[in-house]
Amino acid sequence: MAQHRVQQWATFARMWWLYDARWQCPFQSAPVIIRHLQGLHKPIYHPLSDVGDHVVVINTEHIAMEGDLWRNWRHFHHTGYPGGFSATRVWKVHEADPTKVLHKQIYSTVKGNLLRRPIMARLHLYPDDNVPEDILKNITGQIRQLREVPKRLDEYTQDERDAFPRLFEWPADYVPNPGKKTVKS
Amino acid sequence: MFLTAVNCIRGAPRVGPAKFWRVQQYLRFSWGFRGRKRHCYRIGMRYIHKALVYATQGRQLKKIQMHKLWDMRIDAAAQEHNLTGCNFCEGLARSNIQLDRKVLTDLAIFEPRTFQSLVEVSKRRLEEEGIADVQAPRPQGVFTRGML
Amino acid sequence: MSLVLRNVLSFCARRTALSGRLIAQRQAIPVRCYKKWVLPAYRSLYKRRLEQGPEPERHRSEWLNWNYNAEVYAFGQRVGEDLSEATLRTALTDRSYVEAENEKRKGLETEEEDEELSLDISHNEELSALGEKLCNNFVKGYLRSTYPNLPEEGVGAICDFLTGDEMLAYIGSHLGLKDIVLASEFPVPDSTLSKAFTAVIGAIDTDQGTERAQLFVHDFVLTQLIGKTLDSMWTISNPMGLLAGIVAKQGMAEPESRLLWETGSETVVAAYMVGIYCNKQLIGKAAGETVSIAEHMAAQNALQQFFNFGNDAAIHFDRHSLTVNAERNASIEDFVSQDKTQTLA
Numbered sequence: 241m242a243q244h245r246v247q248q249w250a251t252f253a254r255m256w257w258l259y260d261a262r263w264q265c266p267f268q269s270a271p272v273i274i275r276h277l278q279g280l281h282k283p284i285y286h287p288l289s290d291v292g293d294h295v296v297v298i299n300t301e302h303i304a305m306e307g308d309l310w311r312n313w314r315h316f317h318h319t320g321y322p323g324g325f326s327a328t329r330v331w332k333v334h335e336a337d338p339t340k341v342l343h344k345q346i347y348s349t350v351k352g353n354l355l356r357r358p359i360m361a362r363l364h365l366y367p368d369d370n371v372p373e374d375i376l377k378n379i380t381g382q383i384r385q386l387r388e389v390p391k392r393l394d395e396y397t398q399d400e401r402d403a404f405p406r407l408f409e410w411p412a413d414y415v416p417n418p419g420k421k422t423v424k425s
Numbered sequence: 426m427f428l429t430a431v432n433c434i435r436g437a438p439r440v441g442p443a444k445f446w447r448v449q450q451y452l453r454f455s456w457g458f459r460g461r462k463r464h465c466y467r468i469g470m471r472y473i474h475k476a477l478v479y480a481t482q483g484r485q486l487k488k489i490q491m492h493k494l495w496d497m498r499i500d501a502a503a504q505e506h507n508l509t510g511c512n513f514c515e516g517l518a519r520s521n522i523q524l525d526r527k528v529l530t531d532l533a534i535f536e537p538r539t540f541q542s543l544v545e546v547s548k549r550r551l552e553e554e555g556i557a558d559v560q561a562p563r564p565q566g567v568f569t570r571g572m573l
Numbered sequence: 574m575s576l577v578l579r580n581v582l583s584f585c586a587r588r589t590a591l592s593g594r595l596i597a598q599r600q601a602i603p604v605r606c607y608k609k610w611v612l613p614a615y616r617s618l619y620k621r622r623l624e625q626g627p628e629p630e631r632h633r634s635e636w637l638n639w640n641y642n643a644e645v646y647a648f649g650q651r652v653g654e655d656l657s658e659a660t661l662r663t664a665l666t667d668r669s670y671v672e673a674e675n676e677k678r679k680g681l682e683t684e685e686e687d688e689e690l691s692l693d694i695s696h697n698e699e700l701s702a703l704g705e706k707l708c709n710n711f712v713k714g715y716l717r718s719t720y721p722n723l724p725e726e727g728v729g730a731i732c733d734f735l736t737g738d739e740m741l742a743y744i745g746s747h748l749g750l751k752d753i754v755l756a757s758e759f760p761v762p763d764s765t766l767s768k769a770f771t772a773v774i775g776a777i778d779t780d781q782g783t784e785r786a787q788l789f790v791h792d793f794v795l796t797q798l799i800g801k802t803l804d805s806m807w808t809i810s811n812p813m814g815l816l817a818g819i820v821a822k823q824g825m826a827e828p829e830s831r832l833l834w835e836t837g838s839e840t841v842v843a844a845y846m847v848g849i850y851c852n853k854q855l856i857g858k859a860a861g862e863t864v865s866i867a868e869h870m871a872a873q874n875a876l877q878q879f880f881n882f883g884n885d886a887a888i889h890f891d892r893h894s895l896t897v898n899a900e901r902n903a904s905i906e907d908f909v910s911q912d913k914t915q916t917l918a
Contacts, residue, residue, distance in 0.1 A: 243874065249844055250844055250860030256836055283533040285498055374839045377839045378838060380835060
């Protein structure tokens with residue numbers, strides 16, 4: 241039954257996925273990553289069996305947040321002592337630890353049962369793309385990014401910018417942003 | 426030969442006070458309990474009644490939970506072929522393929538190739554009906570109503 | 574004064590009476606305290622239970638409602654064959670039982686010296702030999718006709734697996750032979766059970782004819798093949814060498830193994846999937862804990878596909894077309910080209 245043994249081995253083998261968090265929303269990325277961490281993407285899934293995969297998330301310091309959330313979204317903490325409550329703006333948390341925001345988002349989205357600890361142990365977060373060699377060797381799959389990463393204007397060369405089609409030419413004396421109106425004296 | 430003394434005393438047919446046999450039945454129910462409710466009839470009977478209520482509710486809950494689990498598994502298997510589980514089931518229903526969730530789950534786990542061909546059929550039907558935009562190579566040898 | 578004295582006396586009298594009753598009912602009065610004896614007692618009981626070992630298996634006949642005649646009749650009906658009771662009883666009687674009974678009766682004293690006390694029942698040796706021969710021949714013939722691509726060595730290995738003591742005892746015990754076999758020792762050893770099972774086949778052969786006996790073997794023995802892989806029954810020491818030899822004989826290119834996918838290669842639970850290609854065609858693939866194990870398994874898988882074994886469509890279990898091939902299949906040397914024979918070792 242050695243054939244059956246190796247078939248079983250392959251069925252329950254843990255895959256290693258790579259997820260590039262550059263310009264991705266942490267709130268929308270978390271369910272996708274958790275799906276792989278819990279094994280919900282496998283037909284053999286069962287809530288009581290530990291069949292999840294590993295996910296290596298890179299570029300967590302380049303995550304993006306919608307609107308004014310960097311300033312308005314807050315992480316809460318309570319030390320357990322009276323007056324021990326504290327709330328920190330997420331940009332401050334992100335500045336202190338670039339992997340913290342995604343980690344906390346994933347941790348709070350996973351159901352709080354006994355499997356949460358092993359699930360979180362299978363999550364590997366890296367602030368940039370410097371991943372240790374031994375981790376990198378394990379990776380064999382990639383999770384598709386939720387949003388396409390747009391190219392910034394300053395990343396285009398001057399030739400590309402000039403070659404961009406235009407409907408009309410601005411007049412030579414046109415000022416796009418007049419700035420603050422000067423008060424007539 | 427009597428292996429149990431009680432059969433010897435009470436005789437093979439059930440004679441004796443009805444309460445004796447009722448208590449025996451209750452004790453049989455409470456064999457897995459812990460503490461005095463395991464051996465004391467008066468204490469155990471209340472827990473047995475509660476356990477029977479739980480068992481009745483559990484029979485319904487089990488069906489609901491299994492349904493959820495099958496849905497999750499079908500969704501996972503269908504997403505391997507770039508189709509959501511919901512759309513997949515819709516396509517199958519419209520193709521008049523009457524396989525229930527349990528069978529589909531079993532196929533997804535033990536016969537992934539069969540499941541893949543079902544997904545192809547479903548995709549083809551969805552494409553024809555214009556329900557979902559599925560760009561996929563068409564399976565060979567599948568005849569649908571529109572082709573005839 | 575006298576009143577006080579009387580009161581004291583009466584109190585004392587009551588106390589003594591009470592304490593006397595207390596002594597009498599000491600067992601009945603609940604005492605609220607930490608019972609120190611409980612834990613050591615339970616420990617001792619637990620230890621004694623462990624020392625005692627598991628309960629010995631008891632024969633079904635030790636229970637009250639045991640009826641051997643009814644059981645034998647029920648067995649005959651269960652297997653669905655029209656067997657005479659005498660043949661069935663013979664098939665279910667082991668030689669050891671007859672010998673033990675005779676031994677027991679020799680010790681008994683009788684009033685008449687010349688009276689023969691020995692048990693006049695026959696045992697199943699002859700029927701068993703008959704059934705075993707039939708079973709072996711039929712299994713081999715059926716395998717040859719079903720798997721014409723399988724080498725004779727493989728046919729022999731599968732036949733040994735199916736007609737071995739262990740397998741026949743397994744089938745027999747699930748048919749209920751364990752309780753109704755008459756043997757001197759209990760639990761009945763596998764060899765006795767398998768002998769009784771082959772004797773049942775022999776009994777069907779005697780009473781019902783060879784075809785029914787073959788159908789019986791077909792239904793109960795051959796069906797054990799379902800879900801089995803070739804390597805669980807036939808150990809090929811060097812599957813890659815054999816595969817290379819076979820491929821060379823067919824004039825195809827050398828088989829090449831390629832890594833199809835791997836995961837977690839730096840972890841202790843790494844998994845590799847190796848495929849074997851021949852003329853750019855995938856001829857077998859398997860997973861493994863290491864690359865070498867995966868390659869070994871993939872070669873076995875390729876061989877299994879080449880022998881057309883394990884493909885569920887290959888075995889029909891169709892009762893109406895029992896074809897038996899008495900001719901031996903080609904030997905493994907015939908499959909392999911001459912210059913590759915040394916790779917088989």
